[in-house]
Amino acid sequence: MSEHDAGFKAALEEAKQGAKEGGIPIGACLVDKDGKILGQGHNMRLQKDSATLHAEISTLENAGRLPASAYKGATMYTTLSPCQMCTGACLLYKVSRVVMGENNTFVGGDELLKQRGVEVVNLKNAECEGLMKKFIDDHPEDWYEDIGDAPKKSQ
Amino acid sequence: MSEHDAGFKAALEEAKQGAKEGGIPIGACLVDKDGKILGQGHNMRLQKDSATLHAEISTLENAGRLPASAYKGATMYTTLSPCQMCTGACLLYKVSRVVMGENNTFVGGDELLKQRGVEVVNLKNAECEGLMKKFIDDHPEDWYEDIGDAPKKSQ
Ligand SMILES: [Ca+2]
Ligand SMILES: [Ca+2]
Ligand SMILES: [Zn+2]
Numbered sequence: 001m002s003e004h005d006a007g008f009k010a011a012l013e014e015a016k017q018g019a020k021e022g023g024i025p026i027g028a029c030l031v032d033k034d035g036k037i038l039g040q041g042h043n044m045r046l047q048k049d050s051a052t053l054h055a056e057i058s059t060l061e062n063a064g065r066l067p068a069s070a071y072k073g074a075t076m077y078t079t080l081s082p083c084q085m086c087t088g089a090c091l092l093y094k095v096s097r098v099v100m101g102e103n104n105t106f107v108g109g110d111e112l113l114k115q116r117g118v119e120v121v122n123l124k125n126a127e128c129e130g131l132m133k134k135f136i137d138d139h140p141e142d143w144y145e146d147i148g149d150a151p152k153k154s155q
Numbered sequence: 156m157s158e159h160d161a162g163f164k165a166a167l168e169e170a171k172q173g174a175k176e177g178g179i180p181i182g183a184c185l186v187d188k189d190g191k192i193l194g195q196g197h198n199m200r201l202q203k204d205s206a207t208l209h210a211e212i213s214t215l216e217n218a219g220r221l222p223a224s225a226y227k228g229a230t231m232y233t234t235l236s237p238c239q240m241c242t243g244a245c246l247l248y249k250v251s252r253v254v255m256g257e258n259n260t261f262v263g264g265d266e267l268l269k270q271r272g273v274e275v276v277n278l279k280n281a282e283c284e285g286l287m288k289k290f291i292d293d294h295p296e297d298w299y300e301d302i303g304d305a306p307k308k309s310q
């Protein structure tokens with residue numbers, strides 16, 4: 001698992017596309033056990049006023065309705081540590097591995113995933129972190145709203 | 156919290172609407188701390204070939220993009236114990252209470268919710284259970300697909 005994986009590159013491109021749209025720059029990509037991309041997507045909170053279309057949920061939605069066997073051995077790439085909802089979605093469909101770009105910006109369900117037997121890889125990718133730093137510096141209230149927190153008082 | 160709550164009645168109506176559409180008959184409704192319905196919805200897996208539009212996710216999506224304060228003290232009514240994804244969604248937005256119609260058909264995140272300080276109420280409602288029993292008897296493979304399990308061999 002590395003930054004050279006097609007799944008990671010697709011997730012990063014999705015994050016950049018989200019940034020271009022003025023959205024929260026988080027991307028994801030679901031890859032099956034044979035390396036085939038099943039779906040990819042990015043956070044659509046701002047673009048669609050959506051409370052649920054996080055990158056991983058968009059990705060699962062774009063992959064469509066699949067049998068349980070399709071997720072067996074699959075890897076969810078995401079540019080940021082998955083929140084509790086997206087962690088739960090990975091557990092529901094029993095993906096085998098979650099590869100995240102970074103978890104310096106936010107730590108989501110890393111521990112819960114590991115406890116439930118999902119392999120967790122952190123690529124510690126500077127570009128993913130840079131996209132989030134720029135977004136949060138510019139729009140802190142939008143980011144805290146997305147992760148279910150009240151905006152910081154200083155904003 | 157009872158079967159007479161407006162939120163429960165709305166969730167049950169949503170489940171029945173799902174059944175009418177030939178879908179998985181699970182409904183939900185999000186009610187704020189003052190008793191106002193913020194959103195409601197039902198499972199759309201079959202209707203939209205959707206991997207993510209469970210009743211609770213549909214409900215959060217229909218409620219739209221809201222500040223963290225809107226969920227404070229809120230209750231998520233759902234006709235069935237929430238799966239791991241929907242449990243995570245309730246944790247993400249920090250709803251205060253999850254009221255389920257039943258958990259005989261399926262036990263999802265009841266324990267995780269309690270561990271994280273969410274009040275969990277089970278109404279043990281026969282009508283909710285009856286809707287699911289009929290659906291699973293008629294379409295077992297669709298139900299097991301939705302909860303991320305392989306269909307039973309006997310089917
Ligand atoms: Ca804003
Ligand atoms: Ca079928
Ligand atoms: Zn998420």
Ligand SMILES: [Zn+2]
Nearest residue numbers: 209238240241
């Ligand atoms: Zn669910």
